Amino acid sequence: MGRIVLNRDKCKACYLCKDACPNKVLEVDEKVNALGYYPVKVNEDKKCVGCAMCARVCPDIAIEKVYR
Amino acid sequence: MEQLVYKKPDSIKDDFKISFCPGCDHGVAVRLVAEVLDELGVREDTIGVASVGCSVFSYDFFNVDVVEAPHGRSLAVATGVKRSKPNKVVFTYQGDGDLASIGIGETIHAMTRGEKVTTICINNTTYGMTGGQGGPTTLLGQVTTTTPQGRKVEVSGYPLKVSEILKEVDGTAFVARVTLDSPQAIMNAKKCIKKAFEAQLKGLGTGFVEILATCPTNWKMTPQEAHARVRGEMSEVFKPGIYKDRVSEAK
Amino acid sequence: MKKEKELLKGNYAIAQAAIEAGCQTYFGYPITPQSEIGEYLSEHMPEHGRTFVAAESEVAAINMLLGAGSTGLKTMTSSSSCAVALMQEGLSFIAGDEIPCVLVSVMRGGPGLGYIYPSQGDYYQATKGGGNGDYKLVTYAPDSVQECIDLTYKCFYVSQKYRTPVCLLADGMLGQMMEPAVVGEYPYPEVDQSSWALDGAKGREPRFIASIEREQEGLRKRVVKMFEKYNQILENENVFEKYEVEGAKLVITAFGSIARIAKAAVKKARKNGLKVGLFRPILLNPFPEKIVSSIAQKVDGILDIELNCGQMLQDVKASVAGVASIPVEFFGRPAGMMMTVEEIYEQIEKTYKKIVENKYGTACI
Numbered sequence: 248m249g250r251i252v253l254n255r256d257k258c259k260a261c262y263l264c265k266d267a268c269p270n271k272v273l274e275v276d277e278k279v280n281a282l283g284y285y286p287v288k289v290n291e292d293k294k295c296v297g298c299a300m301c302a303r304v305c306p307d308i309a310i311e312k313v314y315r
Numbered sequence: 316m317e318q319l320v321y322k323k324p325d326s327i328k329d330d331f332k333i334s335f336c337p338g339c340d341h342g343v344a345v346r347l348v349a350e351v352l353d354e355l356g357v358r359e360d361t362i363g364v365a366s367v368g369c370s371v372f373s374y375d376f377f378n379v380d381v382v383e384a385p386h387g388r389s390l391a392v393a394t395g396v397k398r399s400k401p402n403k404v405v406f407t408y409q410g411d412g413d414l415a416s417i418g419i420g421e422t423i424h425a426m427t428r429g430e431k432v433t434t435i436c437i438n439n440t441t442y443g444m445t446g447g448q449g450g451p452t453t454l455l456g457q458v459t460t461t462t463p464q465g466r467k468v469e470v471s472g473y474p475l476k477v478s479e480i481l482k483e484v485d486g487t488a489f490v491a492r493v494t495l496d497s498p499q500a501i502m503n504a505k506k507c508i509k510k511a512f513e514a515q516l517k518g519l520g521t522g523f524v525e526i527l528a529t530c531p532t533n534w535k536m537t538p539q540e541a542h543a544r545v546r547g548e549m550s551e552v553f554k555p556g557i558y559k560d561r562v563s564e565a566k
Numbered sequence: 567m568k569k570e571k572e573l574l575k576g577n578y579a580i581a582q583a584a585i586e587a588g589c590q591t592y593f594g595y596p597i598t599p600q601s602e603i604g605e606y607l608s609e610h611m612p613e614h615g616r617t618f619v620a621a622e623s624e625v626a627a628i629n630m631l632l633g634a635g636s637t638g639l640k641t642m643t644s645s646s647s648c649a650v651a652l653m654q655e656g657l658s659f660i661a662g663d664e665i666p667c668v669l670v671s672v673m674r675g676g677p678g679l680g681y682i683y684p685s686q687g688d689y690y691q692a693t694k695g696g697g698n699g700d701y702k703l704v705t706y707a708p709d710s711v712q713e714c715i716d717l718t719y720k721c722f723y724v725s726q727k728y729r730t731p732v733c734l735l736a737d738g739m740l741g742q743m744m745e746p747a748v749v750g751e752y753p754y755p756e757v758d759q760s761s762w763a764l765d766g767a768k769g770r771e772p773r774f775i776a777s778i779e780r781e782q783e784g785l786r787k788r789v790v791k792m793f794e795k796y797n798q799i800l801e802n803e804n805v806f807e808k809y810e811v812e813g814a815k816l817v818i819t820a821f822g823s824i825a826r827i828a829k830a831a832v833k834k835a836r837k838n839g840l841k842v843g844l845f846r847p848i849l850l851n852p853f854p855e856k857i858v859s860s861i862a863q864k865v866d867g868i869l870d871i872e873l874n875c876g877q878m879l880q881d882v883k884a885s886v887a888g889v890a891s892i893p894v895e896f897f898g899r900p901a902g903m904m905m906t907v908e909e910i911y912e913q914i915e916k917t918y919k920k921i922v923e924n925k926y927g928t929a930c931i
Contacts, residue, residue, distance in 0.1 A: 261338030306342025383776030395633025424622035
């Protein structure tokens with residue numbers, strides 16, 4: 248099991264993390280964030296393994312922490 | 316027991332602002348530099364040199380002392396800093412317009428002197444900050460705002476291959492060209508950035524990493540399409556790899 | 567330290583003074599007539615545990631100064647005319663960055679490559695600058711080898727105290743001539759730079775030194791602060807020479823080596839009964855406008871003498887305008903030939919007759 252700490256207001260909706268996630272945990276949020284983007288959100292039904300791939304590819308350091 | 320496996324590096328400010336466009340590789344590159352500074356434990360002994368271009372806003376996120384250089388002059392400024400404070404870790408963070416065009420003279424000479432500094436160069440084949448003009452690294456055929464028919468050899472010559480040039484410069488100790496188009500590539504890039512800092516720390520000479528990076532906004536591509544371009548036509552011209560590694564040789 | 571007078575060449579005197587002043591780093595590129603400064607320092611800086619770097623260009627040299635100055639340590643470059651032109655971008659950045667450093671500018675003839683003949687053609691370059699934006703390059707102009715030493719000290723002190731680039735504006739004559747001078751001890755206190763200089767963010771917030779300012783109000787404030795600093799420099803660090811100005815009817819304004827020759831001509835004029843004085847600004851930028859204004863109110867005319875086509879002349883005229891209705895005459899010459907005492911004397915006599923004696927309708931000579 249894993250867990251990420253996502254700062255949705257830092258996300259600029261490039262979705263590189265969504266593509267990098269092996270378990271498709273990240274999906275597009277239907278609500279805009281403070282920057283006016285549709286950020287990613289965590290789908291709690293999917294299993295995060297804490298691989299941190301999303302954090303590694305995120306250009307905005309929107310994924311601040313990853314736990315495993 | 317839950318374990319922290321990743322966190323924002325300390326060498327990135329807590330109240331950081333990343334002002335790059337969505338999907339721009341700059342954000343990953345600066346984070347990697349910060350992660351390396353953390354891992355080497357040198358954050359409090361580091362002085363960064365910010366250049367002109369998209370990289371100018373380094374002070375919005377790097378949690379280290381930073382001095383701003385005029386366009387192209389980062390390596391001259393870095394020389395001044397390092398010669399004054401030889402025990403500090405000095406790095407420049409520059410774009411290709413800054414390093415390979417207006418600043419190629421300062422770059423080659425600082426590295427010929429073997430200045431013990433580390434240079435990270437973002438090669439995105441365009442002048443990003445000013446809106447996507449053709450630059451020294453623009454590929455043949457690439458359409459930019461100043462090469463509307465595509466870059467032509469007769470008009471603008473050839474793309475400048477910085478890593479190939481700098482590996483021939485005697486003062487460089489580490490020269491590599493990397494990409495950031497996948498998690499694996501990012502991990503490899505980080506290893507190279509670390510070696511480029513080790514080159515400095517071990518007093519071997521200048522450490523240099525050229526990063527093939529995306530500019531989705533000016534390329535008019537999605538971040539995903541932009542990464543495909545890095546993997547494709549960009550990597551064909553600018554071949555990724557380690558061009559020189561005196562750091563490993565010295566081990 | 568050497569205390570006794572010795573026969574010294576201007577360029578070597580400046581170099582020795584830089585070492586005595588505690589200059590830690592020197593970055594430069596050769597150009598006549600100042601190359602001896604770099605040559606001397608390349609040999610002697612390492613002896614003192616200091617750093618000499620032969621820069622690949624003046625563009626690089628001034629930016630090395632930017633980096634070195636940002637660490638708070640004393641740093642210097644030296645150059646001349648067409649090469650100082652290459653430093654203008656860097657000087658604007660350094661001024662905006664509020665980084666202390668010293669530029670020694672030993673003028674040669676211009677425009678362009680000109681030649682190594684004597685000239686004061688870079689008064690504009692130093693005081694009006696070629697860099698962009700609102701800033702001043704604080705400038706001191708010596709007229710002797712001794713002053714080359716004393717003002718090198720002053721330049722380092724003022725640059726460190728006010729965190730600004732300072733220029734020592736000499737010329738080929740001063741750089742190349744030899745005369746007795748003393749390289750005394752650096753007479754100023756050390757100025758602590760630790761509150762702003764870069765040395766790594768150990769136990770403190772990181773610092774950022776830059777001329778970029780994205781806030782509109784912030785940019786305005788920064789420039790206003792810089793100009794307050796220039797006012798303080800004019801008030802606290804002004805240096806000038808007044809010779810026989812009291813009771814003079816005609817005052818000569820001149821700077822640097824020409825002022826020294828003019829002084830000899832003024833002496834001769836006084837001997838011959840002409841009421842002539844000399845005002846020599848040593849701090850050229852910011853220009854001591856008030857002093858010239860007050861002189862203008864007491865004399866019948868001013869004769870400005872320069873080895874150029876009339877550069878400081880504009881500052882003199884601006885100082886006179888609005889405070890006195892007196893003629894400001896000019897005697898100048900572009901680069902090439904130094905003026906002789908006799909030539910200047912002739913000019914003084916001519917101007918005196920025209921301005922002073924016509925006014926009073928007498929002929930006293």
